[in-house]
Amino acid sequence: MSTRSAVATPPHPIPWDRLAQSIADGEAVLILGPDAIPLYPAGGNGTSPSAEEMTFSSLSRQVIRETPEIGINFCYERDNLFLFRDEMSKKLARKAVRELARDERRLPDEELLRQIVAMPFHVVLSLSPDRVVYDAFVRHFQEPQFDFCSPYYKDPGKPIREPDRHNPLVYNLCGNVLEKLDSPVLDYFDLFQLFIKLLGNSDEIPTWLSRKLREADTYILLGVQLDRWYFQLFLHYLNGLDNNAFANVNQNFPFLSQVGDDMREFVLSQFNIRQVATARADFDKLYHTCAQKGILRELYDPLSPAQTQLRVLIAQLKYEEAFDLLERSLGSMEQLVDLPHLKARFQQWKQHQKENTADSRDLDMEINRIRYTLLTYAGQMKDV
16 A cells, blocks of 8 residues: 555645636636535524534435435445435435425525625536525625526526626536426436536536636635545546646635545645645635735625624624624524524633633634624624
8 A cells, every 4th residue: 555645745825816816807716515605503402413503415414314204225425425215215305405495494604605705706606406605696796697407407597698707607516406306416326417417518508607617727616525536527527637637727726625635645636736725714815815906896785783893893802792792683583593502602612712621723613613603693683
């Protein structure tokens, strides 16, 4: 067995200014993996296994596994795919995913969505079958162009005009369960059917999307598990390696992504990845670089005085004051968020920090999660 993987390649510094300029010039495409957007619990008492933040992908798998009527012969944990007992079980699984997409008891990470909408990507490619990214554009900017791909036949969507910063395209590569029940990828058969369309240059893929993907030279990946073989095949498709495997001049920048040590060197070398940024702070830095360059979209995001004050308190790391303000401002809306559970997590974080009983990296990750959840809950506030 080779020992080369034990010698890690030093990470290259990320060229933040150049990366931001590529976004403004339409040469960078944002790829949102199925684990890109956290969902926070709204309501409840925080006692269920799903009380912590999760993603639509992880929640979908949990709901499918916990529904007794759905027969599952096997669940491939590493690939996040199922082998269903029969066609009825698979249909029930699809309906469970659709109901989850309709469920408003989970709040998507509003701060992350605001950043995504504000950065002037011409194309946002989502690998999740919900519509939270589309909805965020509608809330904060304007209705974007939208379409989706399905492993199976779908009627043509609206004609797609060339995307730009003023008229962006949000494209769901792995379906839109709210519009087409059989469009999410749940098992290997779905996955193979989808790749047949992608690698076969199906007419169902909009012309402008194909052109934008081929013209792009930078791919920003958010929430993508790089050690899964089908994501590597997807990167192969994006980077056009089918033409000449030795002429890949594109660069791929993964954020909030993971890759195992046994595959790290291969993946980084194969796809011109400078480094794998596992912290949310790295994506924040990209957003702030865009802000410093003055290239952010102007969002329609009027905040109430209470919401503005809450954001200031969080920026000043005054979390206890932020919790107090949020509790006073929620009023009758308090049942819509799981604030007691979040506050308990904060008190536990304080105790670990004071007693030095947890790894500093874990503490940093936890307080950042609490901060982003607070910002998301702020969207439920009433002015006081």
